[in-house]
Amino acid sequence: MIPVRCFTCGKVISTAYEEFKRRRDTGEDPKRILDDLGLERYCCRRMLLTHKEIIDDLNPYQ
Amino acid sequence: MNIKILELGKNKARLEIQGEGHTFMNVLTEEILKDPGVDVARYLIKFQFSDPELLVTTRGNRDPLDVVKDACGRLEKSCNELLDQIPAD
C-alpha cells in the first residue's frame, strides 16, 4: 500500500496515487502528472515515483 | 505553568520553568537580553526531557525577576499586535 503521508514533510500523498497510477499506465509523462496533482516538493514526488505496489501479490496469502 | 526559584539574589536569579521547551525559552532569553539593565540571560535544558533552568543576572539596581516579567510583557504585546493584523474570517 502507498504510505498515507510523505515521509519527509507529512503531506497526504496517498490520495493522489490512484490517479497517478492510472495516468502513468496510459504512458503519460510522470513529471506532468505530478505537477497536475499539485505535488511540488521533491520529497512528495519521490513517494509516488518510487512506490512499488505489492498488496495484490500479498493478498492471496493469509 | 509552574516555576521554581533555585536561587534569588539582588542581581541574580535562577529559575526552573516547568513544562517549557526551546520554543518559548529561546525567544524569552533573547527578549530579556534586549533590556539594557541585563548582564546575562541564558537557559539550560540539562537532558532532553528535563525542565529548562533560566539564569538571569542584572547590573545596578535592576531586579532580575522584574526583568523577566517585563520581557514577558513585551512578548505578549508583540503577539497581540500580530494577532490583530491577521484578517478575521
Added chain:
Amino acid sequence: MEIAFSVLDDQIARFRLDKSSIAFANSLRRAMIGEVPTMAIEDVKIYDNTSALFDEMLAHRIGLIPIKTEEECLIPRDTCSCGGIGCPSCSVLFTLSVEGPGMVTSKDLISQDPRIGPASPDIPVVKLIGGQKVVLEARAIVSRGREHAKWQPTTACGYKNYPVVTVNDRCDACGHCVEECPREILEIRDGRVAVIEGRLESCSLCRLCERACLNTGIGEEAGIIVRSDESRFLFVVEGDGSLPAKNIIRQGLDYIRTQSQGLAAQIYEISGETRDEND
C-alpha cells in the same frame, strides 16, 4: 511587529514578518509545528482483521489520517475531568467495518460526532479481496505535534530571511550572474544587473551569483552582493487539512502569548510573596 500576507487560503499561507527577530521567528515556527492542538486517532481496537496488513500497520495508517477539527470542540485528554479514561468531551469514537472486495478508505471511518471527521475522504487504508474483512473501533484524541508527528497541523512550515540584493559600481553587466541564478530573479537593465520586479522574494540566498561574479576575474570583491535582512522573514505555512492555515498561525501566536502571560503571572505571585516576607 508587522505581518503581511501574500497568499492566504485554507491550505496554505505565505506571509512576511516585519520588524521581528530570529528568535521570535523561530519560536513562531516551532509553536505552529509542535504546540497547536489537533486531533488524530490514538487508540485502535481491532475486532477483526483478515487483510494482508498486520494489525499494527493498519493502526499506524489510520493514525496518520488527518482529522478535521473544529476549533476547541474538544479538550486534551490529560486535562479532562474523566481522568484520561476517554469520554465524549475529550475523545471521539470512530467505527470502521468493511468487507472485501474493495478499497478501505478514510470515508469508511464513521464518526460519532458529526463535527469531526477525516480531512479527506479518499485516503486508502488497505485493499481487500473477496472474503477479507476489517472491523475496528478507533478513538481520536487532541494532542500536540511535539508528542507525535500525526498531531502536527502543518506539513511544510518554515521561514527564510528576507533577501537583500545589492549591485554596486563594480558590476560590468557581463550577465554571468543572470545565467547562474537558479531562481531566475536577475536581468540586465540599463547597463547593469538588477532584480526583476516582484521576483526578489524568490531568491533562495544561495549566492551563486556572487560566485559567478568572482569567477569572471573581477577581483576580490563581487559586483553583486546578497545579504539577508535579520529582521524580516518570509514564512510558508502549509496545513495538512486538519486546521485552516489561518488558525494555525493564530494558535501558534496564541501559544507564545499564553506562555508569556503564565510566566508573568507566576513571577508576579512569587515576587509579591517575597516582598510580603521582607515587610
